[in-house]
Amino acid sequence: DVKVTQSSRYLVKRTGEKVFLECVQDMDHENMFWYRQDPGLGLRLIYFSYDVKMKEKGDIPEGYSVSREKKERFSLILESASTNQTSMYLCASTLGSPSYEQYFGPGTRLTVT
Amino acid sequence: TQLLEQSPQFLSIQEGENLTVYCNSSSVFSSLQWYRQEPGEGPVLLVTVVTGGEVKKLKRLTFQFGDARKDSSLHITAAQPGDTGLYLCAGGGSSNTGKLIFGQGTTLQVKP
Numbered sequence: 001d002v003k004v005t006q007s008s009r010y011l012v013k014r015t016g017e018k019v020f021l022e023c024v025q026d027m028d029h030e031n032m033f034w035y036r037q038d039p040g041l042g043l044r045l046i047y048f049s050y051d052v053k054m055k056e057k058g059d060i061p062e063g064y065s066v067s068r069e070k071k072e073r074f075s076l077i078l079e080s081a082s083t084n085q086t087s088m089y090l091c092a093s094t095l096g097s098p099s100y101e102q103y104f105g106p107g108t109r110l111t112v113t
Numbered sequence: 114t115q116l117l118e119q120s121p122q123f124l125s126i127q128e129g130e131n132l133t134v135y136c137n138s139s140s141v142f143s144s145l146q147w148y149r150q151e152p153g154e155g156p157v158l159l160v161t162v163v164t165g166g167e168v169k170k171l172k173r174l175t176f177q178f179g180d181a182r183k184d185s186s187l188h189i190t191a192a193q194p195g196d197t198g199l200y201l202c203a204g205g206g207s208s209n210t211g212k213l214i215f216g217q218g219t220t221l222q223v224k225p
Contacts, residue, residue, distance in 0.1 A: 004155075048210060090156070097206075099163060100206060102211070104156045105155050
């Protein structure tokens with residue numbers, strides 16, 4: 001079974017703090033993704049990575065950065081957390097073609113106060 | 114811009130009823146996935162369909178991919194309270210990066 005793990009299930013941070021969210025997959029997948037999920041807005045893509053050290057902006061990259069130093073690990077960084085970044089953060093990975101199935105981690109519920 | 118329109122957005126039914134969720138687009142997809150997400154958890158893949166007209170069954174759930182690969186449906190027979198959750202459809206193949214286009218989701222509540 002594909003396994004995607006995220007470093008924390010729940011996180012509470014203060015405004016202005018630097019926040020690291022880590023994601024690890026064990027299936028040697030090339031592509032990894034970070035989404036945030038908010039009520040009424042669905043899943044929104046923040047950043048994705050299609051290879052080690054390669055990254056591309058998604059639909060809402062502002063206020064976020066990412067790091068992929070190893071194939072299995074993809075980190076999301078909030079440089080200076082703000083209250084509007086309170087959300088559920090989901091990491092996913094995929095082998096890509098032909099099925100494009102994505103496998104998700106359990107999510108991190110981040111609250112910024 | 115590719116979009117997937119999912120309907121209905123919310124559904125509240127009694128145990129034992131049947132229901133259908135629809136996922137429509139004007140774009141063609143190479144594949145389409147359905148996921149179920151429970152509160153506080155990540156989405157879990159239910160099925161992938163790749164061939165136009167394909168029908169797949171998973172116990173009481175029936176998934177269909179449209180002939181033109183632009184739409185899909187999920188039908189649940191005799192819904193159970195355990196079917197409660199958020200159902201998401203997602204289309205793939207628009208790029209070689211593995212990006213998916215997600216629908217907004219259908220929140221299903223099955224009352225005992």
